[in-house]
Each structure stands twice: as C-alpha cells, then as structure tokens.
Amino acid sequence: MADTAPAAPTEAALRAALAESYLYLSRHGLLELNSGNVSCRFGDGILISPNGASAETIRPGSFVAVAADGSAAGSGRPSSETPMHLAVYARVPEAGAIVHTHSDHCTALACCGLGIPGFHYLVGGFGGDDIPCVPYATFGSAELAELAGAALARRKGCLLGNHGAICHDRDIAAAAARAHRLESIARQYLLARQAGTPLTLTAENWRDYHAMAAKFRYG
Numbered sequence: 001m002a003d004t005a006p007a008a009p010t011e012a013a014l015r016a017a018l019a020e021s022y023l024y025l026s027r028h029g030l031l032e033l034n035s036g037n038v039s040c041r042f043g044d045g046i047l048i049s050p051n052g053a054s055a056e057t058i059r060p061g062s063f064v065a066v067a068a069d070g071s072a073a074g075s076g077r078p079s080s081e082t083p084m085h086l087a088v089y090a091r092v093p094e095a096g097a098i099v100h101t102h103s104d105h106c107t108a109l110a111c112c113g114l115g116i117p118g119f120h121y122l123v124g125g126f127g128g129d130d131i132p133c134v135p136y137a138t139f140g141s142a143e144l145a146e147l148a149g150a151a152l153a154r155r156k157g158c159l160l161g162n163h164g165a166i167c168h169d170r171d172i173a174a175a176a177a178r179a180h181r182l183e184s185i186a187r188q189y190l191l192a193r194q195a196g197t198p199l200t201l202t203a204e205n206w207r208d209y210h211a212m213a214a215k216f217r218y219g
C-alpha cells in the first residue's frame with residue numbers, strides 16, 4: 001500500500017493544542033497577565049489567541065480564525081499582534097505555529113537592545129550562530145511585523161527591542177517548547193554576563209555543531 005500523508009489536524013484538535021500550549025507557557029511563567037499571544041496555521045489563514053487573553057479565561061473556543069489578509073473570520077477580536085504573526089507565516093513557509101511572549105529574561109535583554117551571541121551551543125538550535133534582537137517598533141504596527149518577519153526568515157526565534165520575544169516552529173507544542181528554550185538561554189546568558197565575559201563559540205565550533213545537529217536532526 002502506498003504511503004499517504006497524515007491527515008491534517010481538525011480545527012477542534014488545533015484549538016485544543018493552542019489552549020494546552022497557552023497554559024503550558026503560563027505555568028512556566030512565560031505569559032503573565034495578558035501579555036503574549038500564540039497562533040497556528042489553519043487552512044489558508046491562522047487561529048490566534050484573542051485580544052486580552054489570559055490563562056484564567058483562555059479556552060479552545062477562544063481562539064479567533066483570521067484570514068491571510070488579516071480579516072477575522074469568526075467571532076471575537078484577534079490579538080493586536082496579528083499582523084506580526086501573519087508577516088512571519090507569509091515569509092516562513094515552514095512556520096506552522098508562533099509564540100510571542102514578554103518572558104522576563106528575554107525582555108530584560110531586549111530592553112538593553114542586546115541579542116544573544118553564540119555563547120552556548122543550544123543557540124545553534126535557532127538556526128544560526130546567534131539570536132538577534134530587532135529594533136523597537138510600536139506593538140501591533142506594520143513596522144514591527146516587518147522587523148519580526150525579516151528576523152524569523154533567518155532564525156527560529158528573535159528578541160523584539162524594548163518588548164519581548166517571538167519564536168516559530170512546526171506546530172504549537174514545538175513553538176511553545178522553543179519559547180521556553182529561548183527564555184532559558186536568555187536567563188543563562190544574563191547569568192554568564194554577571195559571572196564574567198561569556199566566551200563565544202568559534203566558526204569551527206559552529207561548523208562542527210551544525211554537522212552534528214544535522215546528523216541527529218537536532219535543533
């Protein structure tokens with residue numbers, strides 16, 4: 001029998017996974033009050049957390065369907081950062097889901113305009129030898145969407161100047177784990193800066209890392 005592609009998840013399954021990941025991020029302190037938002041691809045558009053979402057009120061039915069042109073297809077108001085999510089999906093075909101947070105350590109670095117250099121090999125899991133920080137732009141603006149879209153076309157995560165962080169991955173569970181990883185790396189980088197001057201991996205170290213990562217499908 002010929003192999004067949006796995007069936008696409010149903011809308012109900014996507015909504016349940018989004019709600020579960022929202023609560024995972026909240027449990028780990030990555031989403032506080034109503035900061036941050038999550039989304040996944042859904043048909044030609046996306047499902048995204050509603051404006052003003054919080055862990056106390058989020059439900060699978062809370063997520064808002066939005067078409068690729070930004071028009072809301074269902075009831076409820078989508079997150080104010082919907083343009084940023086749509087810009088990433090438009091530029092990054094492999095992005096299946098996106099998580100945006102104001103997690104503490106990412107935000108602390110972003111408020112100093114600091115990206116994360118290749119001080120630890122797990123930085124390489126984001127697709128290069130650093131995790132950049134894009135300049136500040138107003139929340140919800142086309143300018144912020146453009147900056148994040150351009151950065152995430154080259155990396156699986158970046159910091160947003162004076163704002164927070166954003167990550168993409170194949171599905172919402174992987175994107176939530178990536179946002180958690182980014183916060184962990186940001187915390188370790190801040191600690192390393194307090195302990196001394198973090199050393200960065202060399203170009204040769206990165207060549208070896210990426211070769212090993214490809215072998216183990218790591219990242």
Ligand SMILES: [Zn+2]
Binds near residue numbers: 035036101102139164
């Ligand atoms: Zn934000």
